[in-house]
Amino acid sequence: MATAWEQSYLTLRRRLADGTYPAGSRLREEELAAQLGVSRTPIREALRRLDAEGWLRVVPNQGAFAAEWSRQDIEExxxxRALLEAHACEQAAMRPTATGVAALFAACxxxxxxxxxxxxxAMETVSDANVRFHQTIWEMSGQARTRSMLGTLAVPPMILRNFRHFDEANLRRSLAQHREMAAAIASRNPSLAGAVMRAHVEAGKAIFLAAAPQGTTGAAT
Amino acid sequence: MATAWEQSYLTLRRRLADGTYPAGSRLREEELAAQLGVSRTPIREALRRLDAEGWLRVVPNQGAFAAEWSRQDIEExxxxRALLEAHACEQAAMRPTATGVAALFAACxxxxxxxxxxxxxAMETVSDANVRFHQTIWEMSGQARTRSMLGTLAVPPMILRNFRHFDEANLRRSLAQHREMAAAIASRNPSLAGAVMRAHVEAGKAIFLAAAPQGTTGAAT
DNA sequence: TCGGTGCCTTCTGCATACAATCGCAGAGCG
DNA sequence: CGCTCTGCGATTGTATGCAGAAGGCACCGA
Structure with a gap:
């Protein structure tokens, strides 16, 4: 088993992503420690990392609060993501690996x-395949920092759940773009791959903003 | 006074940036605790954050090691930076503030x-003005995540010290680009501002790579 | 002489105890 | 009636102690 703080970090991150801890809610150290069966020390270290990655906000002497996302945050x-995913996609298209390409088509x-x-x-399966597709590209890019930055950008609840807003036509368009990107990467065409990815993410942004017209979006959504 | 772990974090980050702890060197918790006059607990929390931000690498049961930067890391x-600084620059040019523009010209x-x-x-002064210029743009962009990401990208020792490689002509070019960006931002021209910033960062990259021809660059440089 | 094994030292990982701080409620005062 | 100030409870911040893992070194056997 890995270290306790790392386990705590992963567990808390998952819970923050799936809405177990609603946006804005306070996370008390002792309560978390009891839930996870460890002491406060590893919990605090996990909270520091989650704070650094933007999952929550730690206020000195007040505690940790699950991050809230304003409309501006979402847009940013x-x-x-449009910038970094496109960058990763271009990098991946410069040196595609056989296993990576196979994984992309498998996800498609x-x-x-x-x-x-x-x-x-079925929606869950599509969503999982979507996540796998993007993560495969991050891996193929070979850019460690890009990958870790995308890891902290692409996982927040509202991004993961964006698929809920996709109708049939949008899903098909999204899947078609995935296939287009996989082909562009396989044929070593970075500019095409990057351009499709930009369009892909921008389309997701438009759908999300249209579905969540205004104000801050807590986890209540 | 802020919390001890935050103070420790800032101190350690500064020391990692200025080369007090050479790349690859091991940082022992008890030693750091003694140096900073605190216990190991806040030191550990500071190390977790520095790890999350890429300043060092924490290996379970082995400790923390100051980050080493390969040529690939530098390129990435x-x-x-070219992507994010240009993005920030465009955003800043969309809604320039009077105080922000004044700060930009002052840095110029x-x-x-x-x-x-x-x-x-004199070089130190120029370097400081350079840092202030870029940070002002980050602030003006109003993009919190962009700012924090750039904060972790633009500070590593080899970036900060890149100025040492600039000759007279490159310094003048750099300063001219700063002035061009300030003007573009003041006149609300995002695409010009962004394009100049891209060129600005790419030029820095070229100079750095030319000066450090190969291999991994520790703090020995 | 070389490889393996077991001890030993050192340092990290975690738990616990204590100190400091904050928010809130209620009393006292204007 | 409203305001302020103080005391208390709850929670975070920090220090310390102990257990366990990793690496080094000596000793032993081949």
């Missing part, structure tokens, strides 16, 4: 196999 | 006043 995150097929995604389970 | 960092003049920067002290 999508903009940064896994997603397409569920279409039309009428049931909730 | 400059590439990311502070740098130009030292030219030709023959003495070491």
């Amino acid at each position: 995150i999508f903009d940064l 097929e896994a997603g397409e196999a569920c279409m039309p995604a009428s049931t909730l389970a | 960092i400059f590439d990311l 003049e502070a740098g130009e006043a030292c030219m030709p920067a023959s003495t070491l002290a």
